[in-house]
Amino acid sequence: MTFDVKLLVFLKDGILDTQGKAVAGSLKRLGFDAVKDVRVGKYIRLSLQADDQAAAEKAVAQMCSDLLVNDIIEDWSAEYEEGRR
């Protein structure tokens, strides 16, 4: 089976997000005063062959631990869809 995986990687709450602060500052300078708490992270889309969703979830967790996520400062969440691609 092919799974379409949408992975969100973001800084843990409490970790200073310099990129988020920079974006928030720029938005304010552009007049968007109603914006608060900007946090910037990574959005990774991939397709994955796996026997079932549990196997896909296991593979994604391993990829996150090995490469995609710095688990000291980052958290992640993933959505799985039976692939169309």
Added chain:
Amino acid sequence: MTFDVKLLVFLKDGILDTQGKAVAGSLKRLGFDAVKDVRVGKYIRLSLQADDQAAAEKAVAQMCSDLLVNDIIEDWSAEYEEGRR
């Protein structure tokens, strides 16, 4: 009202994703052969004061056009939740 906005910014299909290719290559070298079509984009979370969801959507569209999205090569999608933060 406060809206919790989850904004995904990603390269349009057909645009070469060098970051995605680099991640795919690293995953292959780590033995994740079942992975294909890796695309990397931005995940931006922010909270926004707005009268209603339509006003929030309008403000986000303007932010994307003014700063957050390069609409020549990028697409975006957003989810809105009445804010808890």
